[in-house]
Amino acid sequence: MGLTEWDSLLRIAVAIVLGGLIGYERETLDKSAGLRTHMLVSLGAALFMVASILIVQDFATGDGTSRLDPTRIGSTIVTGVGFLGGGIIFRQEDRVHGLTTAAGLWVAAAIGLACGAGYFVLAIGGSILTVTILAMIRPLEKRFENRRDSTD
Numbered sequence: 001m002g003l004t005e006w007d008s009l010l011r012i013a014v015a016i017v018l019g020g021l022i023g024y025e026r027e028t029l030d031k032s033a034g035l036r037t038h039m040l041v042s043l044g045a046a047l048f049m050v051a052s053i054l055i056v057q058d059f060a061t062g063d064g065t066s067r068l069d070p071t072r073i074g075s076t077i078v079t080g081v082g083f084l085g086g087g088i089i090f091r092q093e094d095r096v097h098g099l100t101t102a103a104g105l106w107v108a109a110a111i112g113l114a115c116g117a118g119y120f121v122l123a124i125g126g127s128i129l130t131v132t133i134l135a136m137i138r139p140l141e142k143r144f145e146n147r148r149d150s151t152d
Contacts, residue, residue: 002057003118008050015046015115018127019108025134026104033088033101041084041105042112045077049116074113081109104134 019042020035027034052070059068085102107130114123 003050003053005054007118008054008116011050011115011118011120012043012046014120014123015042015112018042018111018115018123021127022104022108022111022130022134025131026101031101032098033105038104038108041081042108042115045081045109045112046116047112048073048077049113053117077109077113078106081106100134104130 016039019038019040022042023033023035023038026038049070052073056068056070085105088098088102088105090097107126111123111126111130114120114126
């Protein structure tokens with residue numbers, strides 16, 4: 001038996017929660033793309049992935065083979081999210097802002113794809129690593145910035 005629409009909803013729900021974890025960290029720092037944005041990107045990626053799996057499943061031939069490829073939709077998600085991320089990045093004087101938020105959206109899409117494909121352990125692990133990087137590396141970056149500013 002293949003993937004059902006109910007299984008698909010579970011995958012999408014997990015993607016929303018995991019995307020929300022990343023978005024929550026961004027929201028606490030008052031970033032332009034926060035909780036809702038990350039949740040929606042993760043949901044959208046998962047929805048595209050499960051829909052593509054269901055389509056392939058429904059249009060498979062009698063012998064179980066198919067000429068349809070669900071990974072093609074995943075590759076277009078990467079491009080689309082890159083476009084979203086590009087809209088967040090801006091330059092102000094000698095600094096660039098929004099790169100981390102754009103990267104977070106990109107990762108949220110990857111997590112959504114993993115959930116959509118049913119790779120929950122991978123998605124949860126990726127979410128934990130992402131939140132760890134976003135939350136734990138920031139103090140280290142601040143320390144480097146302070147050191148750099150004091151030497152200028």
